[in-house]
Amino acid sequence: MDFTTIEVWTRDGLVTFYILVVMRLTTRRVEIAGVTPHPDRAWVQQAGRNLTDCYDGFLHDTRYLLIDRDAKFMPLLGVLEGTDTKAVLVSPRSPNLNAQIERYMRSLKSECLERMVFFGEPSLRRTLAEFVVHYHGERNHQGLGNRLIEPNAEVGRVEGEVACRNRLDGLRRYYHRKAA
Numbered sequence: 001m002d003f004t005t006i007e008v009w010t011r012d013g014l015v016t017f018y019i020l021v022v023m024r025l026t027t028r029r030v031e032i033a034g035v036t037p038h039p040d041r042a043w044v045q046q047a048g049r050n051l052t053d054c055y056d057g058f059l060h061d062t063r064y065l066l067i068d069r070d071a072k073f074m075p076l077l078g079v080l081e082g083t084d085t086k087a088v089l090v091s092p093r094s095p096n097l098n099a100q101i102e103r104y105m106r107s108l109k110s111e112c113l114e115r116m117v118f119f120g121e122p123s124l125r126r127t128l129a130e131f132v133v134h135y136h137g138e139r140n141h142q143g144l145g146n147r148l149i150e151p152n153a154e155v156g157r158v159e160g161e162v163a164c165r166n167r168l169d170g171l172r173r174y175y176h177r178k179a180a
Contacts, residue, residue, distance in 0.1 A: 022065075029150075
């Protein structure tokens with residue numbers, strides 16, 4: 001789990017939004033757990049409750065959650081006490097201990113966020129959702145043997161016309177074969 005920030009133009013001017021991202025290390029599957037300009041204690045606790053929901057929480061059946069020692073994460077410790085998920089604090093000043101999520105954050109920023117200007121929170125949320133779809137279904141992952149996390153039916157086709165799918169207004173492109 002990690003935070004990143006992005007500047008967004010709003011009615012009040014330029015506002016820094018915090019994006020909370022969670023990754024399942026075994027599958028490299030990610031979820032945007034929340035977006036807010038004010039990651040206060042109550043907001044972080046609610047995000048933790050949503051993630052650990054016993055029916056459809058992203059952390060359901062997860063044993064460990066790696067988190068930084070950032071003060072923003074400390075309210076999560078109380079939320080995780082009543083669940084099967086145990087918080088593991090990484091050592092101080094050691095970003096490489098959480099390397100997979102750090103790599104995802106670098107991809108998110110360099111392939112998406114740094115190339116766009118956002119006007120309002122809805123445009124940021126839409127973009128994040130599109131990038132997650134691209135990340136799961138259209139982007140190969142070296143840590144998974146260059147496979148896709150969630151391959152679509154067109155993956156592996158050898159016959160049919162080649163088509164291009166645009167994401168993020170053409171910023172990301174995915175080529176595939178249409179059904180014959």
